[in-house]
């Protein structure tokens with residue numbers, strides 16, 4: 001039987017943007033401020049400071065992404081404390097912490113959470129009826145992986 005985790009009406013949402021995409025994220029957050037204000041918000045350090053200063057939304061800020069903030073959010077995803085991430089990563093510039101960026105994207109998929117990396121996807125998510133209701137999230141089953149025979153290749 002599938003393992004289900006119920007997302008409450010009030011979602012836990014992480015907001016993250018690379019420098020060249022921060023203005024775009026701010027624009028999207030501004031356009032959806034009233035909806036976002038009904039949820040619990042988290043962000044990497046610089047992104048969070050920018051949103052707080054511009055829009056006065058309460059937001060839990062972690063370290064700046066390259067200094068460990070991406071990994072802090074990744075850790076919350078792995079422990080089921082983040083339901084959704086809006087991650088405006090920069091497709092045109094290399095990042096010094098590319099491994100952390102990849103890890104954050106990987107964990108989002110690993111745990112089947114909501115992930116938007118562009119405005120169109122973010123718009124579809126924020127207008128979904130599930131934003132105002134509970135949602136039964138099917139948890140991926142890693143039982144086989146966890147019980148694998150680690151000696152089989154010896």
Ligand SMILES: O=C(CO)COP(=O)(O)O
Pocket residue numbers: 016017018019043044045046047048063064065066069070101
């Ligand atoms: O680097 C980031 C995401 O990978 C974002 O970090 P900041 O919000 O601290 O700029």
